Amino acid sequence: MIDLINITQHYGVKPVLRDVSLSVAEGELVGVMGANGTGKSTLLKVAAGVLCPLKGHIEIDGLRRRSSVENELAIRQRTVYLAADSWLPMRTTGREFIIAVGQLYSIDLDRLIDHTQKLIELFGLEEKADSPISSYSSGQQKKVSLSAALITETPVMILDEPFAGGLDPSGILALRQVMKQLADRADVTVLMATPVPELVEQIADRVAVIHDGKILAFDTPEGLKRIAGCDGSLDETLEKLTNPRTLERIDQYLEGRNR
Amino acid sequence: MIKTIRRTLPRPLFLFLAGLILALFAFHGLLLGYMSGQTIPSVLQTNDRIEGICSAIFALMYGGYRVFAVFPTFHLRYFKWFSTTPWRRGMPFPHGPLHLHLYWADIIVPGILCLVVWNNPVCPPVFILGAVLIGYLAAYQLELNTESRSGLGWASAFGFGLVLLAGAQGMMWLAMSTLVVLYALTLWDQRLTLDTFPWKGIGGKWDRVDVLPKLEDAADRSAAIRDSKSARSNIRTPFTALAPKKVKEGSIKEPITLSLLLGWWTYVLLTIIDSEDLRRASTPALLLIVLALPTFRFLLYTSIGRPPIGFWARLRTGNITIPGYDQIFLTPLASVVVGITVLWVGKTIGLSIPLHMASCSTAVALCLTLGPPSGSVWLYTGRHHIRWPTS
Numbered sequence: 001m002i003d004l005i006n007i008t009q010h011y012g013v014k015p016v017l018r019d020v021s022l023s024v025a026e027g028e029l030v031g032v033m034g035a036n037g038t039g040k041s042t043l044l045k046v047a048a049g050v051l052c053p054l055k056g057h058i059e060i061d062g063l064r065r066r067s068s069v070e071n072e073l074a075i076r077q078r079t080v081y082l083a084a085d086s087w088l089p090m091r092t093t094g095r096e097f098i099i100a101v102g103q104l105y106s107i108d109l110d111r112l113i114d115h116t117q118k119l120i121e122l123f124g125l126e127e128k129a130d131s132p133i134s135s136y137s138s139g140q141q142k143k144v145s146l147s148a149a150l151i152t153e154t155p156v157m158i159l160d161e162p163f164a165g166g167l168d169p170s171g172i173l174a175l176r177q178v179m180k181q182l183a184d185r186a187d188v189t190v191l192m193a194t195p196v197p198e199l200v201e202q203i204a205d206r207v208a209v210i211h212d213g214k215i216l217a218f219d220t221p222e223g224l225k226r227i228a229g230c231d232g233s234l235d236e237t238l239e240k241l242t243n244p245r246t247l248e249r250i251d252q253y254l255e256g257r258n259r
Numbered sequence: 260m261i262k263t264i265r266r267t268l269p270r271p272l273f274l275f276l277a278g279l280i281l282a283l284f285a286f287h288g289l290l291l292g293y294m295s296g297q298t299i300p301s302v303l304q305t306n307d308r309i310e311g312i313c314s315a316i317f318a319l320m321y322g323g324y325r326v327f328a329v330f331p332t333f334h335l336r337y338f339k340w341f342s343t344t345p346w347r348r349g350m351p352f353p354h355g356p357l358h359l360h361l362y363w364a365d366i367i368v369p370g371i372l373c374l375v376v377w378n379n380p381v382c383p384p385v386f387i388l389g390a391v392l393i394g395y396l397a398a399y400q401l402e403l404n405t406e407s408r409s410g411l412g413w414a415s416a417f418g419f420g421l422v423l424l425a426g427a428q429g430m431m432w433l434a435m436s437t438l439v440v441l442y443a444l445t446l447w448d449q450r451l452t453l454d455t456f457p458w459k460g461i462g463g464k465w466d467r468v469d470v471l472p473k474l475e476d477a478a479d480r481s482a483a484i485r486d487s488k489s490a491r492s493n494i495r496t497p498f499t500a501l502a503p504k505k506v507k508e509g510s511i512k513e514p515i516t517l518s519l520l521l522g523w524w525t526y527v528l529l530t531i532i533d534s535e536d537l538r539r540a541s542t543p544a545l546l547l548i549v550l551a552l553p554t555f556r557f558l559l560y561t562s563i564g565r566p567p568i569g570f571w572a573r574l575r576t577g578n579i580t581i582p583g584y585d586q587i588f589l590t591p592l593a594s595v596v597v598g599i600t601v602l603w604v605g606k607t608i609g610l611s612i613p614l615h616m617a618s619c620s621t622a623v624a625l626c627l628t629l630g631p632p633s634g635s636v637w638l639y640t641g642r643h644h645i646r647w648p649t650s
Contacts, residue, residue, distance in 0.1 A: 080498070104504070
């Protein structure tokens with residue numbers, strides 16, 4: 001369970017999140033959507049504990065972040081955060097890195113080695129797994145980052161744009177299946193930011209739409225369509241919610257070109 | 260006998276180079292003195308100094324070599340193999356000298372160096388013996404001393420100060436007695452350490468060695484990762500930054516001992532300075548170093564996390580203070596105040612310069628090491644943004 005309570009976050013004097021509250025129930029997969037620069041990544045960084053909000057606080061499974069050393073360690077033990085531009089140690093091999101991250105989370109070594117192999121096979125990294133990460137393409141590096149997040153087996157996952165970063169179609173398919181499986185599990189809570197509405201529609205239990213540093217709507221994909229009064233795709237629903245004039249402008253532009 | 264000597268001595272090339280350097284320095288000293296028209300006694304005096312310093316350095320190196328040659332820190336493959344052997348304490352080592360403790364063959368190199376400085380007034384032979392022991396004990400601390408028995412490390416750190424102080428004041432009996440006591444303690448520690456061989460894990464106590472690139476197959480690599488703390492810390496990624504790393508909170512004894520050690524060395528260094536003028540001149544520099552320690556602590560803490568908003572943003576948003584972050588200013592400021600107070604009190608009651616400065620550095624160090632927040636409290640509960648590895 002992830003609770004963000006009255007979060008306010010500035011970058012300098014520029015407010016990025018304004019009194020945001022969001023509650024993700026245990027076993028739920030919530031997608032965070034919104035236009036670029038509206039505060040999606042900041043929200044996830046705050047939830048992950050990378051950023052300390054100026055106001056408000058975060059609770060993970062009922063434990064308040066940074067309230068005590070014990071609580072924070074317990075939260076870290078059960079939470080993993082995948083950054084959008086996850087930095088990797090270039091001289092280490094993918095396999096070494098995945099295993100080392102698993103070790104940080106005290107996963108049993110035998111289980112870890114098996115799980116690593118399965119992740120390597122899942123993402124088609126067999127040929128590259130024992131080469132330094134510097135020789136990987138950006139998509140392969142993203143796969144290593146994803147594998148490192150999945151190897152931790154934590155019950156709370158905070159994933160910033162897991163489908164971005166040059167993933168190939170087979171990588172997207174594999175990840176989508178894994179996410180679907182995680183969404184079905186009652187003990188895994190996922191908070192995920194992604195700009196791809198189709199994927200969110202397929203796997204998310206609920207979607208939080210963020211706009212101008214505030215949660216504009218937070219409901220199931222169907223619920224969002226009802227709120228927006230839109231029976232089209234989630235893409236259109238989002239546009240109607242965040243920028244109602246966009247569709248109108250697109251129509252006007254296309255009409256002008258057809259004349 | 261010859262075999263034992265051969266295995267104990269450093270490689271012939273090193274011995275040859277050491278001998279050559281000694282000879283060159285001696286020749287260079289004589290030549291320089293002759294060409295600059297110095298009198299023979301003056302030339303010999305200069306020569307004695309160079310010869311003494313070189314011999315003492317070689318003696319130190321030999322002491323260090325005796326430990327490093329038995330346990331080659333950077334020969335991980337050797338150590339990995341060695342860990343699989345049924346070796347037990349008392350048996351000869353397969354690599355380098357036969358035993359970790361000093362034995363009869365160890366008299367050769369120090370003996371030759373003693374002969375070189377036999378009539379040297381600057382570095383008498385007893386200095387050579389002391390230097391061998393200091394090199395040996397220091398290398399042993401680096402190489403083998405375990406956290407569980409850190410008492411020996413502290414004893415050595417205090418003891419070396421006493422050796423220096425006693426040596427500088429001409430009390431060679433005290434300096435040598437201290438070294439002998441430290442060596443006896445080290446022998447006892449060796450018994451305990453070697454009795455527990457083979458040590459846990461591939462790396463054992465060689466955690467500081469970056470083993471990742473040195474092992475060949477994936478299984479070995481993963482085992483190495485498991486056993487090497489440094490390998491874990493080398494993976495400086497976002498995952499590491501947020502990992503549930505347990506920070507070891509030391510007991511209150513460690514900060515107190517460290518502060519006393521700092522005070523002790525301040526006292527020793529200021530006491531061994533012969534000239535009162537030089538002592539007075541070096542005091543401001545030492546004072547600056549002591550008062551720079553709070554800055555060091557502050558930088559250490561800010562290297563973990565940066566403030567939620569900058570100075571101007573604080574002013575413009577009205578968040579002038581952020582208590583959860585600003586707590587890191589308090590202890591450094593308090594330590595400066597304490598340091599200045601101790602200086603003022605010391606001056607008022609008329610303490611000698613070494614005692615005065617030693618009490619100041621101890622007080623500042625105590626403040627800095629015991630003052631809140633502790634490292635783990637700051638790391639896990641401080642209101643800071645985590646410093647984030649970026650691509």
